[in-house]
Amino acid sequence: GAVVSQHPSRVICKSGTSVKIECRSLDFQATTMFWYRQFPKQSLMLMATSNEGSKATYEQGVEKDKFLINHASLTLSTLTVTSAHPEDSSFYICSARVGTGFMQYFGPGTRLTVT
Amino acid sequence: AQTVTQSQPEMSVQEAETVTLSCTYDTSESDYYLFWYKQPPSRQMILVIRQEAYKQQNATENRFSVNFQKAAKSFSLKISDSQLGDAAMYFCASFGNEKLTFGTGTRLTIIP
Secondary structure (H helix, E strand, O other), X not given: OOOXXXXXXXXXXXOOOOEEXXXXXXXXXXXXXXXXXXXXXXXXXXXXXXXXXXXXXXOOOOOOOOEEEEEEEXXXXXXXXXXXXXXXOEEEEEEEEOOOOOOOEEOOOEEEEEX | OEEEEOOOOXXXXXXOOOEEEOOEEEEOOOOOEEEEEEEOOOOOOEEEEEEEOOOOXXXXXXXXXXXXXXXXXXXXXXXXXXXXXXXXXXXXXXXXOOEEEEOOOEEEEEEO
């Protein structure tokens, strides 16, 4: 149980275009989903926290207008990178949580390359 | 605010031997949880072990155990009988105030 999927696993887009990444909880309802970013050989940095039906809470330094997060249902959250630039190339990981507990279940990640 | 520090960027151990990965943390939360995650080359984050801060007893999961020293804010991971499949990046993490904060990771190499 507690499986989280991400789609796509890899995406390449041209500079200036937008790309959407989906995060789904497959066998449970996730009231909260988290988005992380991981640069090569570095740690995971929390970008934002999204609660179903409400606006996402972004961490300091994360551009809200660039990284649009939507959590429209209890099983789906999306991250849209708008007007992508090469510096947005990174590994994006989502996680999902049931209720208000401390356990998070991680997706397999999405590698974004902006050319 | 929370900080997690892993002072060992890389560690190596002979297969079947024991290795300890270090982690220190700082938090202003009175209620928090500590984790060790493994990230193999596939990049999938895998939970290795967790510790509730209010519990004094050290957590154990098969070959993995922790040494939780709350006063010293230390949370080390011991891997016994190391196996080739244990090779990965290991991240220490602290959960408090609704956020999970990760350390910088330790790359563990297993020598056959």
